[in-house]
Amino acid sequence: MPDPSHPQRGLPVAPSRGRLTPVPAGDVVLEDGFWRARQDLNASTVLPHALDWIDRLGWTDAFRRAAAGDDARPRQGKLFTDADVYKTAEALAWEASRTPYGPAGERLAGLGTLIRSAQEPDGYLNTWFGHRHAAQKYTNLSHGFELYCYGHLIQAGVARLRGGAEDDLTAAALAAADHAVATFGADDDTRVDGHPEIEAALVELARVTGRERYLDLAGKFLARRGHDTLEHHAIGPEYYLDDRPLRDVDVLRGHAVRALYLTAGALDHAVETGDDALVEHLAGQWDRTIATRTYLHGGMGSRHLGESFGNDYELPPERAYAETCGAIAGVMAAWRFTLATGEPRFADHAERALFNMVATALHPSGQRFLYVNPLHVRHPLPEPGDDEAPFRKDTPRAPWFWVSCCPTNLARLFASFSGYVATTDAGGLQLHQLTAARIATDVAGQRVVLRVHTSYPWDGTVEIEVVEADGRDWELAVRVPAWARSARVEVGGDVRSVVPGMARARRGWRPGDRLTLRLDTTPRLTVPDPRIDAVHGTVAVERGPLVYCAEVPGGAAEARHTLPGPRPKLTEVPAGVDGLDAGAVGIATTVRTTTETTVPAWPYAPAAPEAETTEHELTLVPLYLWGLRGPSTMRVFLPVEGTEE
Amino acid sequence: MPDPSHPQRGLPVAPSRGRLTPVPAGDVVLEDGFWRARQDLNASTVLPHALDWIDRLGWTDAFRRAAAGDDARPRQGKLFTDADVYKTAEALAWEASRTPYGPAGERLAGLGTLIRSAQEPDGYLNTWFGHRHAAQKYTNLSHGFELYCYGHLIQAGVARLRGGAEDDLTAAALAAADHAVATFGADDDTRVDGHPEIEAALVELARVTGRERYLDLAGKFLARRGHDTLEHHAIGPEYYLDDRPLRDVDVLRGHAVRALYLTAGALDHAVETGDDALVEHLAGQWDRTIATRTYLHGGMGSRHLGESFGNDYELPPERAYAETCGAIAGVMAAWRFTLATGEPRFADHAERALFNMVATALHPSGQRFLYVNPLHVRHPLPEPGDDEAPFRKDTPRAPWFWVSCCPTNLARLFASFSGYVATTDAGGLQLHQLTAARIATDVAGQRVVLRVHTSYPWDGTVEIEVVEADGRDWELAVRVPAWARSARVEVGGDVRSVVPGMARARRGWRPGDRLTLRLDTTPRLTVPDPRIDAVHGTVAVERGPLVYCAEVPGGAAEARHTLPGPRPKLTEVPAGVDGLDAGAVGIATTVRTTTETTVPAWPYAPAAPEAETTEHELTLVPLYLWGLRGPSTMRVFLPVEGTEE
Known part of the structure; x- marks a missing residue:
């Protein structure tokens, strides 16, 4: 049973510095509405569905066989399927924090034990390399995904630790992280992984454990990147983002998900180390990417070939790649920018991607998903059959995929969704996503309970009711979306027009007070x-x-x-x-x-x-x-x- | 020294049936102008350049080491580089026919001997599989390219045989073909290769040798295809064109070069076996492809991912893939349709692809080439360096490519270009490509010599002068391109307007007579x-x-x-x-x-x-x-x- 009093309880990102502090997911309960319906669907259906598919395709069995040294049959699946097992575990960990009396915790326990059983004594863990292929460990950092998989294992461990639990999963994550430190931590080591992901994971692990060594290793991976130590991918030298240092690049490029995970990791590291110049540089990259390389639906990465960003303004609607994982990675990065800078444009992007990419990718059955997200479909295609995990990615919603990063990414996002809603700072509370919710947290030294009433996005009225507050002054802020051509805020009979950005009201809030945001949703x-x-x-x-x-x-x-x-x-x-x-x-x-x-x-x-x-x-x-x-x-x-x- | 009296001398395609008979390349000498300049550049520069690069990258050395059983170092290059050695040999063979006193014959002799030296006693030949990897022979027909490589070897052998020569190259080609017959010819065998190419090659070999067994095997490969015996490619089941029988498909789809080579092979087989229904079906596929899946510049295959055709009307200019090889394969297929049907629309397409794709792909230095042919370049890129053979294909003209199908394809097309110009039938001669040339051939039982004077494409006047003819009646026909909004033909003072199609004039032509086509080239x-x-x-x-x-x-x-x-x-x-x-x-x-x-x-x-x-x-x-x-x-x-x- 997780400990609901953990200070980072349920938090998908928990920086120690930055303009805003996230309200822990445990303090935010989504109420009936657009996102709660999807969060419940995730718990009831997506998670069991994911567990079923990772079993069906042999991806969990790969751990069983690695643990047993069983070489009888060839291992099934691509060489990064471990990551989808870890992402399923991460989703279960968030869900176990959210619904501690639900089935997620028990489901997770078995998976954690299985994962831990395949780990080697020195902390190495990979069901493709290792064991019988021990000689090949770390011989293909460009495209072997070993550190990428560690990254997702560590993220799963972080999710579990933030639920206040310690178990086989957290032990495996810590052992893998320590193994990575021991293996890659030397100052003169120049190695990096072809797929960024471990950087953010290590910073997050440092945040939850307080151990500097993880932060240090993340910094080393970031500093080493961009010096052409990886082989060039056939698609071009920018694919792995190792051809130019991050600080020399002014717009996101190359493989979109890699670029966005790298942004998240670099931003996490910059925030923890107080590197404000890098935060600003990363925000500049982000802004330029939003301005020139982002689809109307919030999708990023226009090219099928290389799953990559195109040139500025190269945004074809029909063959938009706009991978679901790119949208999710974009939401994760945008949230980090929100926390670091306090500026509302990042949550504007997250909202766009959530409503038009993330929501689109999930079938109402909870058992089908989009991988690519076009804006023009000229050629009607049937959905793949219920037992199909297609190779190709440009299908209508499919039950699973041969490369199935997107469904498990959706699962971990929905399970931790409550952690992306609100923040506090010394002076008050900020609501970033306009969703029905009950928020009970500490604001400016007092306990505050709010309820957000809304049928957003169908209606533009968002009413924030103060349920509990002691009357001392604090500021309640709510994001007025960039799309709003007109908006009003009403507080206690006072009505004023507001423009996009944060609408703020500072007063001695008392139970029964209301702040009502009215957005013009005229088409x-x-x-x-x-x-x-x-x-x-x-x-x-x-x-x-x-x-x-x-x-x-x-x-x-x-x-x-x-x-x-x-x-x-x-x-x-x-x-x-x-x-x-x-x-x-x-x-x-x-x-x-x-x-x-x-x-x-x-x-x-x-x-x-x-x-x-x-x-x-x-x-x-x-x-x-x-x-x-x-x-x-x-x-x-x-x-x-x-x-x- | 080739035999210039060979009845199929220099002919890139020599059907035994069909509406029109190609005028042998040996009977057509291009004269100064657009295409002659490129044909000369090909001989003087492209061919030595290709020989240099296949040496530099170890692609010829792979034959040397296969012959010697030398395993000391890993083999260099992709697993289909043999094909580029064969295409270079094919180009040299055509060039040796065209310029028998030039250096091509000698260059070819060494290459042919090298190729033959690596062949196993049973005719098997592949520098990737075979020898030390003998156990893997034919274990990866989907993506192993063994039969594809045979196809190009056989095409090289055909080119040499049509020059009247027999040597190591022709021996290797015949042995490989006989090996293929012995290995794949059983009636109950269901195997096909993932990359069509051998089909056309086998029919052509049957044409030049008169041996039915090659035609039979081509027919078997064609009949077997489309029944899902190959693994599905990650890009989709249509990639290898093995998911649906050819006769059930009404437009070209999947990998563009594969589809076009398959069309050529199927058409060759249909013509030889008198399968007029299939000829008509293939022409329907072609017409539909021209109508809905072809770029203005004649390029086919719009998608980078899978190098494939897109949906109907999916023709983005910026990221047009439009591979140079696709244009060349299109010219080859179009010529076969011209011969089979006599209809001018196919040569219209060939002209478009030649002037706007093939000519574009070749740098005036003869030492750089385009792989991909966009119609919009938003982002200026420098050309790769003189020593670079890039992995990526979307570069400006490069000296060579890691996958270098296009340069060698250009070389074989230019060397055999004269064979794509004119045809005869029982009643006369037809000029399909409007190029300065001297044509000396047999027409309706008499020897005819013509000179075509033109500075096309800069000027729309094409003057066909009769240099030799005995005065008996025959029909001289010239293609009036589909692009012409107005056109006139003058014969002996008689001037008439003509519409696109074939303009025909039947008379007792005498030396000094002229047919002049005047095309309106107003922009x-x-x-x-x-x-x-x-x-x-x-x-x-x-x-x-x-x-x-x-x-x-x-x-x-x-x-x-x-x-x-x-x-x-x-x-x-x-x-x-x-x-x-x-x-x-x-x-x-x-x-x-x-x-x-x-x-x-x-x-x-x-x-x-x-x-x-x-x-x-x-x-x-x-x-x-x-x-x-x-x-x-x-x-x-x-x-x-x-x-x-």
């Missing part, structure tokens, strides 16, 4: 920067934090929808969308639909082909709903007629 | 089909067979050029382009150039950002010239203002 048109050539001459429709799309279920070839004027009328359809989430708001608009029945022999001609068009009403739906009504075509960016440059 | 605007979303709201500029581009050398970030109206004025700049090919014609137009100096924090907004524009004249250059003036930005499709859907 809006969004015009992409003309430098994003792939969506030239189009607009998107958004409402609140949600990106909308034109989806046509039924499996037929794509009809081309065009908006007949540059300022089309958008009408909310509050009854929801047929067959879907009762709360969902659709947006009706008039589109001109072209059904080209002819296919010219050559698609480049003196003029566009004549085409018949019909004008009719189409109800756009939130992007996260796409693909739930069977094979469909979908597009976020709709061509408009009559635009001017 | 023209080309509008992409609106279904190609990635170029929505843009136009391209073409002139004759050439696609033009806006290129800005200098290495600076891209400025955005917009055409200020839907029908911009295009003016020829006949003085050529500064520093480039004297014959080149530029096209001046007025563009509005936007230099966004600000980078908004988020590139999606209620309206496009304000930007300063300057109007000025820009000279567009033929696409094949891009990148020759140093690192540059480039785009083929230019946004236009004021277009209507």
Whole structure:
């Protein structure tokens, strides 16, 4: 049973410095609404589903056989499947903190024991290398994933330690970390791993244990990176992010998930060591990436080849890669920036990625997931079968994947979601994510209990009710999202307009007081920067934090929808969308639909082909709903007629 | 010394049936002009350069060491480098036919002896498998490339046999083919290779030797394919084209070069066996591919991931993969369709791919090549150094590549180019490619000598002069390209307008007679089909067979050029382009150039950002010239203002 009094209880990130201090996940209970439904689905379904699949595919058995020295059959799965076992363990650890009387703790205990059983006496642990392949240990740091796997093991251990528990899992994590320190810690060692991840994990382990040696090793890995010690990947020297030092690079590049995990680790280290110049440099990289290399839905990494960032403004909607893990890594990085800087733009990004990528990736059944997140689907595809773990990643939601980083990443995010909601500082409390919740924590020396009432994102009203407070002054702040074109805050009869950023109210809060944020969620048109050539001459429709799309279920070839004027009328359809989430708001608009029945022999001609068009009403739906009504075509960016440059 | 009287002399494809019979390469001598310059460059520079690189990288040494059983060091290069040695041999063989007194024959002799020396007694030949890895022979048909390599060896042997020579190379090719028949020929064998290539090679070998067994084996490989006997590639089941039978597929898909080689092989087999239904089916696949999956420059295969075709109309210009080998394979397939059907649309495609892909891929130095052929370069990149063979493929022209299929493919195409120019049938001669040439061949029972005078593509006049003919009636036909908006043919004072297709004139031709084709090469605007979303709201500029581009050398970030109206004025700049090919014609137009100096924090907004524009004249250059003036930005499709859907 975890100890609910642990000072870092349930915290996904617990910096010792920085502008803001996260409110422990244990102090935040999500209440009925958009995110609580998903957090519950994660606990009830995603976690058992993940445990089932890591068993089915032999990924847990690999530990059993490593422990037993059983070489009879070839090991199953890719060489980094250990990481998915660890991420499942991490998710269970967060879930055990959140619901200590639920089944997660017991499920985790067995997994932890299994993991620990495969560890070698010196702390080495890997079911691909090690044991019978002992001679190959650490011979392929570029693409062997050994330290990457340690990183996820350590993150799982940190999650468990932050629940106040010590068990086989935490013992394995500590032993692996100590083994890494012993093996890679020498000052003249130049080695790094091809996949960043251990950096953030080591800093977090230092935070929870107070042991400097883990922080030191993280710093060494960060300093060593960027000096071309790893082999070049065929995709290009930037793939492993080892070709140029972090401080020489001004925008994220290379493999997107690697770049984002590296950002998180570097930021953690910079915060702990007081390297404010690096914090600022990393924030500059982040801002430039948001400005030029991020999709409307918050996805990062536009290229399938190398799962990598493209050039500035290279953001094709149809073959957007925008890996689910990239969104999750982006949320993790954004949260670290929020804590370090206190600035609201990072939580703005997290909100965008959460509602339009993370929510999209999870099927309402809890048993299917997206790996890649396109913004245009021209070619309807059926979902893979219930027993399929496809090799390919560009499928509709699949039960699992041969490379299955995304489902386990979703699981650990949802289980720790409450830790990404609110912060405190010396003067008060800040609410970053607008979600129904009960928050009971210490604020400026007093115990405060708040309830956040909202049906966000469907409604733009967020009411923060003070349930408990002793009347001494403190400041309550709430993020006014960047998307809000108008917003008001009401406190005790006082109403004022606010602009995006943090809306703040300082007073002697008493039980029954309320701060109400009213955001204008009128559907809006969004015009992409003309430098994003792939969506030239189009607009998107958004409402609140949600990106909308034109989806046509039924499996037929794509009809081309065009908006007949540059300022089309958008009408909310509050009854929801047929067959879907009762709360969902659709947006009706008039589109001109072209059904080209002819296919010219050559698609480049003196003029566009004549085409018949019909004008009719189409109800756009939130992007996260796409693909739930069977094979469909979908597009976020709709061509408009009559635009001017 | 090759025998210049061989009936298939120099012929890259020699079907025994079909509508048209190719005029042997030996009967066509290119004269000074666009293609002759490149053919000479190939002989003088590309071939020695290729020989140098296959030595430098150890790809020839692999044969030496396989022959000697030398295991001392690890073999260098990817597991299909044998194929590039064979393609170099094939190119030398064609070149030895073309220039029997040149150095190609001698260079080839040494290479042929080396190749033969590594062959095992039963005909098996592979420097990766075999010998010390004998137990692994044919254990990885999906991705081992053994039969693919045989295919290229056999093609080299065919080239040599069609020069009338028999030597070590032809002995090795015949032994490998017989080994393949013995190993894979059983009726109940179901095996196929992951990379098609051997099919066309076996049919061609049957054509040149008259041995049915090679044709039979090709037919077996074709019939076996499409029944899921190969492992699925991670990219998807269509990658190896083994998931669905050829006859069930109505458009090219999967790996582009694999698909095009398979088309060539299937068409060769269908022609030889009289399977007209299959010929028609393949032509339908081809037509659909041209209509929906081909770039303006003739490139095929839009995706970097899997080097594969995308969905219909998925043709992004910036990250166009459009591999050079795909263009070459397309020319090879198109020529086979030309011969089988006699229809001119196939040579139209070949012309487009030759002028805009093949010519683009070859640097004027003859020592650098493009692998990938984009239509938009946003990010200027320097060329790799003179000693670099990069892993990555999306570089500017490089001296060689780690996977270097494209340079050797260019070499074999240029060396055999004369074989793709003209055909005969019972009634006359047809000129398919409009190139300066001397053609001396048998037409309708008489010896005919023609000279084609033209400075095409710079000038649209193509004059065919009859040098020798005995006055009996026959029909002279010339392709009027599909791009021509107006064209006239003059024969003996008679002038008539002609439309795209074959312009034909039947008469008793006598020495001194002339047929003159006059094509209108006025620069023209080309509008992409609106279904190609990635170029929505843009136009391209073409002139004759050439696609033009806006290129800005200098290495600076891209400025955005917009055409200020839907029908911009295009003016020829006949003085050529500064520093480039004297014959080149530029096209001046007025563009509005936007230099966004600000980078908004988020590139999606209620309206496009304000930007300063300057109007000025820009000279567009033929696409094949891009990148020759140093690192540059480039785009083929230019946004236009004021277009209507």
